[in-house]
Amino acid sequence: MIPQPLRRSIDALAERLGRSSAALNEQVQKFDSEHPWFLSSEERGNPDTRIEAWTEGNRVTPLVHGKPYFAALAAALDEAGEGDLVMFTDWRGDPEQLLTDDVTVEDALAGVAGRGGIVKGMVWRSHIETLGFTGPKNRKLALRLEEAGGEVILDQRVLVLGSHHQKFVVIRYRDPAKSDVAFVGGIDLARARRDDADHFGDPVSRPFPPEYGEIPAWHDMQVQLEGPTVRDIENVFRERWEDPAALSRLPWHAIPDILRGVTREPSVLPAQHDEPDVAGTCAVQLVRTYPRRRPAYPFATRGERSAARAYAKVLRRARRLIYVEDQYLWSVDVARVFAAALRRSPDLRLVIVVPKHLDDDSSLTIPSALLGHSAALDVIRDAGSDRVLVLDLENDRGIPVYVHSKVCIVDDVWAAVGSDNFNRRSWTHDSELTAAIVDEERDLRAPTDPGGLGDGARVFARDLRLELAREHLGRAPGDDEDLVDPGSFFDAVSSSATRLDEWHRAPSTSPRPTGRLRRHEIDVPPQWQQRLAAVAYRLFVDPDGRPIGMRFRRRF
Numbered sequence: 001m002i003p004q005p006l007r008r009s010i011d012a013l014a015e016r017l018g019r020s021s022a023a024l025n026e027q028v029q030k031f032d033s034e035h036p037w038f039l040s041s042e043e044r045g046n047p048d049t050r051i052e053a054w055t056e057g058n059r060v061t062p063l064v065h066g067k068p069y070f071a072a073l074a075a076a077l078d079e080a081g082e083g084d085l086v087m088f089t090d091w092r093g094d095p096e097q098l099l100t101d102d103v104t105v106e107d108a109l110a111g112v113a114g115r116g117g118i119v120k121g122m123v124w125r126s127h128i129e130t131l132g133f134t135g136p137k138n139r140k141l142a143l144r145l146e147e148a149g150g151e152v153i154l155d156q157r158v159l160v161l162g163s164h165h166q167k168f169v170v171i172r173y174r175d176p177a178k179s180d181v182a183f184v185g186g187i188d189l190a191r192a193r194r195d196d197a198d199h200f201g202d203p204v205s206r207p208f209p210p211e212y213g214e215i216p217a218w219h220d221m222q223v224q225l226e227g228p229t230v231r232d233i234e235n236v237f238r239e240r241w242e243d244p245a246a247l248s249r250l251p252w253h254a255i256p257d258i259l260r261g262v263t264r265e266p267s268v269l270p271a272q273h274d275e276p277d278v279a280g281t282c283a284v285q286l287v288r289t290y291p292r293r294r295p296a297y298p299f300a301t302r303g304e305r306s307a308a309r310a311y312a313k314v315l316r317r318a319r320r321l322i323y324v325e326d327q328y329l330w331s332v333d334v335a336r337v338f339a340a341a342l343r344r345s346p347d348l349r350l351v352i353v354v355p356k357h358l359d360d361d362s363s364l365t366i367p368s369a370l371l372g373h374s375a376a377l378d379v380i381r382d383a384g385s386d387r388v389l390v391l392d393l394e395n396d397r398g399i400p401v402y403v404h405s406k407v408c409i410v411d412d413v414w415a416a417v418g419s420d421n422f423n424r425r426s427w428t429h430d431s432e433l434t435a436a437i438v439d440e441e442r443d444l445r446a447p448t449d450p451g452g453l454g455d456g457a458r459v460f461a462r463d464l465r466l467e468l469a470r471e472h473l474g475r476a477p478g479d480d481e482d483l484v485d486p487g488s489f490f491d492a493v494s495s496s497a498t499r500l501d502e503w504h505r506a507p508s509t510s511p512r513p514t515g516r517l518r519r520h521e522i523d524v525p526p527q528w529q530q531r532l533a534a535v536a537y538r539l540f541v542d543p544d545g546r547p548i549g550m551r552f553r554r555r556f
Contacts, residue, residue: 036317036455037414037438038285039310046304048297050239051232051286058227059280060437062417062464064471066193066202069183069222074099076171076181077108082116083174085270087237089122089166091419092190093141098204105189106141110148118270119150122240124164125248141189146263153263155240156248159291159429159545166433167222167419170234172273180276182233184286184435185222185417186327186406192218193404197471199395199516208402211357217401219325219393223417223435227279232286234272236433239299241266281441282460285310289420289432291545303545307420307434308334308427308556311408314436315341318348318410319451321486323465325353325407328421330372331542332379333554339383349387349490350380353472354520356392356400367533368541372423374524389490390520391497393472398504401516406434411451411486412462414438427556429545437461445484469493474514493517 034040034053041053063069080086086109095106113119123138142152155164167189170182187193194202201215208216225233247264287310292303315322318341329335329352342348358369381388393401408416418434420426439460442448449456466480469489473496483489496515503513538544544551 035283036453037314038283038436039287039306039313043309043313044287044304044306045309046300046302046306048299048301049235049304050299051235052228054283054285054436055228055232056283056440057278057280058225058229058282058284060282060284060435060439060460061224062460062467063183063185063222063224064467065196066187066218066220067196069185069187069220069224070099070194072224073169073183074103074108076169076183077112079178080112080115080117080171080173084112084117085172085273086112086117086119086169087121087171087234087241088169088189089164089237089240090138090141090189091124091163091165091167092126092138092188093121093123094137094189094191094204095141095144096204097189097191098194106144106148109145109150113145113149119145119148119152120237120241120266120269121145121150121152122155122164122237123152124158125154125156126163137190142263151263151267153241153247153266156250157240157243157245157293157297158431159293159543161540161543162291162545163430164240165419165426165430166236168233168236168433170230170237172230172234179226179279180230180273182225182230183222184225184233184419184433185220186404186419187220187222192216193220195219199401209357209360211400212402213399217395217399219401219403219405221325221405221407221417223437225284225435226276227282227284228275228277229284229286229435231272231275232284233433236286236288238269238272239297240431241269243297243299245295245297281439283438283440285436287416287418287420287434287436289427289430289545291429292547302547303428305428305546305556307418307432308337310416310434310436312337312556314410314414316344317414317451317453319345319453320347320349320411321409321450321489322348322350322411323407323409323468324351324422325403325405325468326422327355327359327404327406328369328373328423328426329354330369330376331423331425331427332372332375333424333544334422334427335376335379336554339379342380342384342387348384349486350384350389351490351493352380352388352390352520353403353517354390354392355403356394356518356520357402359402365536365541368537370522370524371533372537372542374522377520377522389494389497391493391517392520394516394518396474396512396516398512407464407468409461409465411455412443412457412465413451413455415461415464424542424544429543447485450486465489472515472517474516
């Protein structure tokens with residue numbers, strides 16, 4: 001923060017020079033930017049929150065795919081009992097989903113309550129089932145856990161057609177010898193998520209477009225966090241839980257809830273424990289999205305768009321490589337941020353991994369989503385040309401893998417894993433939570449400072465990029481010497497995709513090459529369909545939760 005004498009000097013100087021308050025605020029913001037990669041409290045733009053700007057001394061463990069995440073979560077829940085506190089949020093929850101071969105989501109959470117633990121959950125109420133949403137399943141999870149002694153609320157405190165999209169779990173143990181833990185990312189406690197690196201899919205599946213086969217393969221990611229950041233993630237939960245607004249003001253929600261005995265008014269949470277001790281070498285910043293709502297969120301009275309602001313700040317610093325995995329890269333507003341980075345840095349390269357096909361077959365959303373996706377990629381490709389690779393993923397049997405992960409790694413320094421997609425809905429409209437990570441430990445493999453700004457390369461970000469690259473390229477552990485340097489990484493990925501694309505054009509001439517990445521192609525809807533889809537896109541598929549003035553200024 002700016003020392004008070006210096007702040008007073010700036011104020012006095014501004015007054016003498018007759019600067020506008022906007023210019024003064026910009027100057028103050030520059031002084032307050034205490035970290036080159038993280039947002040300051042002022043840059044976050046939300047003075048109402050209780051979470052810290054960032055925390056240091058955290059251990060962060062990447063859990064690539066649902067099977068490793070669910071196994072880690074089951075083990076952590078199995079340790080919880082008398083007096084321990086478990087808090088979770090979800091977009092979709094299926095009580096029958098397996099965490100391990102013989103433990104379901106319901107078993108694990110009800111087991112904590114049965115051992116005397118305190119279980120609190122917030123699951124998005126969801127829109128009606130006829131629109132393809134999962135309200136009845138979410139209600140079923142809530143009722144099952146209520147019967148077991150937990151407390152789960154169906155939370156519809158969102159904008160019209162909005163959702164609560166955060167997916168995290170926090171476990172605070174009463175025993176100080178146990179390490180408190182949190183899990184943050186893109187994986188719901190839901191069907192189809194328990195896949196692994198082989199990508200044969202989750203036997204506990206769900207209806208899905210036929211292009212993905214009978215049991216859809218699913219690529220996703222979560223991170224396990226220990227250390228001071230756990231208390232911040234807990235505060236994200238507490239802020240939402242303590243929101244005094246009605247869980248839903250719609251009578252067709254309230255009356256069935258009353259008849260079924262669903263919780264309508266959350267109870268008071270137990271007193272909060274002290275901040276966990278230092279556990280590792282990672283600094284973690286939590287970035288979020290909340291729209292501007294009426295009645296206002298008490299913890300974000302003007303909304304919060306720190307996820308969007310974090311990417312805008314970080315991408316201004318990008319020099320060599322941005323690596324992205326995302327379910328929905330389909331907003332021009334988001335694409336402009338990446339395009340600006342590519343124009344700013346002529347040596348910068350961008351690798352994007354997205355799903356080959358959408359996750360539904362709706363005649364309303366498919367043309368709209370394809371329209372937005374195509375326009376966004378055009379903006380990025382116009383800026384970066386051959387410095388941009390847009391790819392999708394298949395398994396070794398040639399069946400597409402649904403990419404649900406939300407990951408971004410910049411210059412092997414800053415990494416982000418969370419729930420927010422690269423679209424306007426996630427950056428402005430729905431609730432989101434992402435963990436941005438900068439490891440204090442330097443990676444000494446060459447190039448030791450890929451961005452050339454003195455930041456070095458960091459162990460967590462580089463190791464995560466290499467782990468994902470080895471999987472997608474069909475490499476064995478340790479087979480990554482040509483992947484460390486951003487330039488040779490880009491070339492290796494491009495060559496692998498080219499070989500696989502060529503093999504698909506003439507598959508009988510040779511064995512299938514290793515690797516799972518293919519160049520991403522889009523079937524753009526015809527012109528007449530685009531005109532109809534444009535309205536649906538803006539209203540339903542990718543709505544904007546910003547105040548009107550921000551929309552016109554294209555600011556987040």
